[in-house]
Amino acid sequence: MNKQDLIELIVFNIQNYKIDVIEVADFPADAITNNKRKITVYNPETITPYKLAHELMHIKNGDMHRFQDYDTLNPQEAKANREAILFLWDIFETQGGSHHDISIFCEFTGCPFYLSYSIISEISNDVIEFLNEEDSRTIEECADEYLNDFDFISDTTIINIESFLKRYGINFNQFDKARNILFSKANLKRV
Incomplete structure (x- = not known):
């Protein structure tokens, strides 16, 4: 649905x-x-x-x-x-x-x-x-799971860092680190 x-x-x-x-x-x-x-x-x-x-x-x-x-x-x-x-x-x-x-x-x-x-x-x-459980996964492991949801990643793919942080319960003070990891793993340039 x-x-x-x-x-x-x-x-x-x-x-x-x-x-x-x-x-x-x-x-x-x-x-x-x-x-x-x-x-x-x-x-x-x-x-x-x-x-x-x-x-x-x-x-x-x-x-x-x-x-x-x-x-x-x-x-x-x-x-x-x-x-x-x-x-x-x-x-x-x-x-x-x-x-x-x-x-x-x-x-x-x-x-x-x-x-x-x-x-x-x-x-x-x-x-x-x-x-209330601590998520023992690293940001890198969460990034791998998150990026697997995309059928295809190209330069036009929009990766929403806020959505990623919310989905995995990652503190927003990790925004820059998460952005760098996601863009690196997706082989995309930051705009």
């Missing part, structure tokens, strides 16, 4: 609640739902599965209003965030994902890492044990 398939699955779930779903490319927000008018509008250019699943949870819960935009203190928002992560995690696990892949889950779905970690670790002691 790719990201677009996941978005389409969430749209299908929204439509099952008899909600009209409309894509608007220049919509100023990622997504918004009005349960009273039975409509969800989202920007296909900026939407993530997490943000759309968040709207699905508002629909499922029958939430009718927010106090203001970005109302993070509203209990409905906190509940929708939590339920969206659990909904997406369930799909991720049924597709073969595991607690070993939590950073990949977050990157794929757009879920915030620390919130996801907190919520998923509540439901799985394996996650806590795994994430």
